Amino acid sequence: MPLLFLFILLFSLPSHSQEPPQIKAGKISEEIKKIYRLRKIEIKGLKYVSPQLIYPVINIGKGSIVVRDNIVNILRDLYKLGYFRDVEAYTRYTENGIDLIFVFKELPVVQKIEFEGNEEVSDEDLLQVLGIQTKERMESGMALPFSTIGPELSEKLASIRKGLGRVLSVDEINKMVKAIKDKYEKEGFYNTKVSYYFKGNTLVFKIEEGKRAYVEEIKIVGNKQLDEGEIKDVMETKERSIWKLRFHPRLRKEQLFEDVEKIRELYIKKGFFDVQVEKPQIELKKGEEYYITIKIKEGARYKISGLEFKNNKYYTDEELLRRFKKDLKSGSFYNGEIVERLKKEILDRYTDLGFIFAMVYVDKVIDKKEKTVKIVYDIQPGEVFYVDKIDISGNYESRDYVIRRELRFAPGDLFRRQDLFRSQSRLYGLGYYDMVGFDPHVKEENKIDVDVKVQERFTGQISVGAGYSQLTGLSFFLSLRKGNFMGTGDTASISFTVGSTYRNNEISYLHRWAFYKPVNLGFSLYDRYVDYTTFVSVKQGFSPTLSWEISEYWRAGTGITIEKGKYKDITVDAPQRIKDQAGSYSLVSTFLNFTRSDVDNPILPTRGSNFSITFKVGYGTRGFYKTSFSYSKFIPDKLFYTDWVLSFKGRYGIVEKMNDKIPLDEYFFVGGDFSIRGFDYGMAGPYDKNLDPIGAKQQIVFNLQASHPIAERFLWGYIFTDMGKGFNSGNPFKNMFYSVGVGLKIVTPMAPIDIYYGKVLNPPSGVGSSRIGFVLGTFF
Template structure:
């Protein structure tokens, strides 16, 4: 096209056999290039003596810019006129027929809104899409392109996809495999045989071929052999035989296993001052006499690199020198550590923080300019930043400045930390519920956590205001303030019950000790009013009366110790959380007449101890799948003098998020048992003095694009009271039909699933639970939801 237009231009203006002087140049139809840039591209200016070859070259230069479908030149006297027919812009581009993945398919093709329409580029995009579909196992795929004009200078482009048929693997053949089971070899592969329940996603394999992963699967089979000591194993590239009549395939791997090797001598060669070889040897996973495992060897190499890195050798290299004895089936390994030169930190450069202040980020970086490089400090700096919850992603890279100096490049991608929410719902227990809150755990980028919110339903009305500054004036000290108003109606028969009404607040100060330990102390005040309906008081046994109609004020002192070395705030994949805190309370108020009659003279002081523990373990390094295992345990105990009186507002209840899901919040507790052991009354739950629960969870990705994950869980909990034989320790005759006593404990469990969504409004958990062992009076809940991070 370009050559034809050049020839046409010269047929119109005639050939210039000799150079002619041009006094003026005009550009007609030019939009993408300015006049000054057009002069530079043409290489011709008014006053130049111009030949036909120069004009020919200028037209070629304009075509190379990629903006024009057509360029031609005409001459009028000493004036050159360049005419341009510019390419149309793509006003809209979309993919149809491929569902939610159409956007990803379009991104892989490299076509987007605003690009200039080019037929060759569109055809390349079409071929790229077809290749991407085949790589995902779609055969006989067809991509059709249609265009539609939008105005004069734009066009809408539609890629209509018919993704064809999926090839499913009917059988995998590991020809020559004898030492290892087929299940062991298949376990690590991306392309696996279709399971009987393959139609159930996430848990079973659907057998669909991922063509782009077939070649790498051969290396995965080789890797499996290397994990079991077969260093000489040979695995061929896979041969896939497709039956297009049924769209099924068989995949063959030719295997020569060789001999299994065990470890002979394992040694370390190094000369780094301050690094003891015997200490390093004790940390190795590979030991003499064991079967060789390449995964453990790589882990040992990483450990040795980090050990050298902790002494300032940022670029230390570990090389395994292996000596095999095929006759004996023994391999000796010598790890050779080449330290290089010690490195110090030149500067810490921070980027990506649009809201969070630099000084807030620097609080959590354990390396500063002038410090000696330390590999552990670098890793823990990244973990500390991710634990804040301020960032979606944190990356710390080293930039070599000289032989002995590096800069740290801290790149962060901020996440949504502030939320304004309003919502509502309905439950069989709470009825209609509305709530609203405004919160930000990184207020104005300062690192301050603030919350203002309320919740209202038929059974509860809560208001709260809190501020927490984790690093006052960028120090290691923290300070927090909390004010709240809470009212909860324990209304079990929908007409009568008791009400707890509290107004309180707390102030605490804390400090970080060492790297992962945090301690705090504080004071709190609560004004409590508990009331029981008169009609219900008349309908239940008088034993329970002692716990209600309490009017008192409580002053408390708090102390806590916490450990946290997890690697993320919302989704930890490694590390532990452990904490213990105590509340030491003194109460002042008026006792009910029932309690006075039983000999109590005042409210008793008590101590409440809470402990929790969480462990998180990501399995991706082991199974090449982002499975996260979680273990969580919680324990609470109330101590009082000689089983003295503890008001119901201070006692323990179980159920709901944070204890045993599948039961309504606060609905589980020991009951008052009727006279002579007759089953208790619904609503006669008097709370416990000891509570423990355990949760086991397995978490997998659901949708990376939507930031959704799925957890399966099992919860079990126990709650009990130390008051079993009657009021004030008075013995109970269980055969006396006129006496009543407390049921001492209960155990409940549940199982279910949680959809975890990192939404634009914050972390949202949708909980679907099944109560495994409820009794007839338990209030169960099959669905709950929560916002925010849950321990």
């Protein structure tokens, strides 16, 4: 019989304890002096934890020499897994070697989590911050990832699903304790205590919430050259301010220490390279008020001693520095924001040449003795790339050629950033896409593939309705308009009405890229009969149009309208402008217009301009000639580099008769949603004694607007001022009307919506001075 005796190494640790394991060894007598080799390893006591997690930790194999230190180290590593109450190791000696037997007593499988003592924070909120699935799971053999044992074990653990119905490690439970404390800290509790215990298969967190406090005051000490307000602006931690609606601002200590670093970065950007920002002092008063003191030693403010460009092969130094001469001249104070703007300017210029992976490194050579800094821009242009393949995705409706024909780059072209921007602007200009993006992939040396990704917007509009009045009777109408018709890029529209005394029937079509050229052909055919109570208007007409792209940004257009109409059944109380138009008329009008546009996005423009000039001549019983001019400009804020966009629009128009009368539709009606906001339609021009607008022969309108995103690509806010008038003769800049207001632009899948309030500063007598407007479409 081989000698059989027991060698026990035992340590145990309750789930709530962090003490190191206690190792106990029995007597081994003279056998301890012998050399024994490992015969086999046995694992016992596992119910929930997979043996696959155990074997990688036992780092001795068959035939290895077994010594006491090996077993001690293995026990400690097994304990570090955090899934066991007790771990015991037994040895059994045989004639062929030694057997190792590991016996485990596992922590309980957690099927439920509960909280005690939480009165101010709900169970639901606490469960949310734990980051664990709370739905019960009954499968076993699962464990949390553990990344400190080795790559093999880490890989196995990383693939395990999180959730209940398994053993939670001590490390994971401690992370939950910290998450609970962090949650309470965010809610303003400064001395929360959290412990835990097991109640069967339920893990219970016991919480002592403590007291809630808020930041009453932040005091900055030692700032002599930077304003206290400027320093506090970079901090996320805020002090109490009634007028800023901060009644009980919370303190997060981690955030406060990050604020200290932000203050230091602010000073360095201003040239204070020796600045020291001390650890903030936090004082609690009255059991609920935090008083925070931050001490600063500013040091000297460094000046620029010189500026150098390295590897600037394609521009002169003067060209790069032109916009920044004044701010970066020798002897001026260092300004990190200006330094970064020049870096961006250099990158933009080099990427415009096709160096899309250009890098610019800024090195600051500091002379602490002279308190100066030399700025060195090291330019690494890299290589130019040529377009190879172009892949298009996201166009579930649009055909590929609708997108490809708008791209300003093709296979074999030099890949340039400005071509991407222009392509994006042209695609947005179609009005079919909510999002247009480009994802370039380097394929091989000097070749690049480009993925064009679009997100289509809803381009169909359907209107169905019915109406009834004593004069018109019952009528039904249907209107259908489809942009990107059948994915071709064309626009089709049809509307018709069924009624005894009301109809508005029209069909129109716009065909883009006719003859595979940038030529648009369109037509409109209409028949309208409307009873306006005081008069009846009848019109039938046909209007074909043609436009062509004469250069990248310029387009010319022409068209003809053939119309017959009549104003009849005019009552005595009808507006005078209608009485003046009484009778039948025939009209043939032609127009010629020129437009230029480089706006980045017609729905949410942030840069670029629009220009349009139109000449129109009418022949027949309503002969006239008309000229209209319009110019819009969108300017992003590059002075303070904020997200504000400044918009300007100016319009001028004049119409004169050739024969009897000017057609009613050709007069200018100034005032309302699309001209001077705050006025009712047409009331910023001539009107009759009944306060009905009669239209003007001339108009001049200026609009200024400043817009800022509230929710990017969805909601913008803006302020505006409008000025102008409708008039028949005289000085166009004399006696203009002025209005101011605020508004919101909401971008919907159908169309952008503007809701605004406009206030007229000098309304004429008897005319309303303010108005809330609702605009479907774009203003500028």
